[in-house]
Amino acid sequence: MNMIDQFAWVIFPYLCVAVFVVGHIFRYRYDQFNWTAKSSEFIEKKQLMVGSxxxxxxxxxxxxxxxxxxxxxxxxxxxxxxxxxxxHIGAMYVGGLFGVITFAGMLILTARRITKRSIRKLSSTSDIIVNLLLVFIVFMGMYSTLVTNNVQPEFDYRETISIWFRNLFLFRPEAALMTSVPVTFKIHVLSGFLILAFWPFTRLVHVWSVPLNYARRSYILYRKNRGQSARH
Known part of the structure; x- marks a missing residue:
């Protein structure tokens, strides 16, 4: 096993997870003001609704x-x-179907952000990078599922990638498990970890902003000032 495999399948995943955790803590403590999705709905609504x-x-x-x-x-x-x-049927047909739906939605959202001039001006560089990276990740996952699995039917990611992935959480990483994995799966896995490292520094943080407090918030009551109305 060479140093590239050791870095790709041991060091890089842990590095991305560490950046993901520390980055979120740092941003939550020092940059809550920008913890937002920066909605562009007021500029264009139709494509946003369909794509989202x-x-x-x-x-x-x-x-x-x-x-x-x-x-x-x-x-x-x-x-x-x-x-x-x-x-295999579930992964290929059910997973493939929802993969296509996800990819179509991400394509619409990305095209909207890039081709609509007003939205592009509102977008930061990280917004564009995240959109393109998500399109790439979903495409590679869909390609691996629908194409690579048919070209190499003897490959079973549950005997390689899945075991390697679970071992990461047990702090027993085995880079050797990934050496025989098809390149499309490798790219999908690495790009998935890469977006984890980007996550805390982009608008993706809004995923954690679930408005649970609205369920227990008091109603805002508006009462008419009858005395003032009577004087008029």
Whole structure:
């Protein structure tokens, strides 16, 4: 195993996670004022609505699929009655469908941000980078699922990537598990960790700003000033 593999599959993931955690803490403490999505809805609404809807409809099942595929061991799936054939169908067709939906939504949002002059002026460099990186990540994931899996049907990422990923959290990284992984999967994994490092310094932080306080906030009551109305 060479130093490049050691860096890519051991040092780089931990470095990205460390930046993700420390960056969020730093920004929350010292830059809460800019903890916002900086909405451009008042400039253009139609493409934003369509693109955002498609992206959010697609990304939630995609994330859940990643959690299941990477976090749940293959043996556990088999014990639950989900054999390799059934899992492959779910990953290919269900995962592929939602991957396409996510990709379509991200394409619309990115094209909107780049081609609409007023929105482009409102956007920062990090906004453009994040959009392009998300398009690239989703594309590589979709390509790996729909193309690479068909070209190399003998490859099972649950026997390589999934084990490597879980071992990262156990602080027992095994870079050797990733050496035989197809290059498209490698690019998808590395770009996924890269966006973790970008996350705290971009508008992606607004994901954590769930407005739970609105549920317990008091109503704002407006009462008519009858005395003043009577005088007029």
């Amino acid at each position: 809807l498609l992206f959010h409809i697609g990304i939630i099942p995609v994330i859940m699929g990643h959690v299941a595929g990477l976090g749940i061991p293959k043996e556990w799936m088999n014990a639950l009655g989900v054999n390799d054939h059934l899992y």
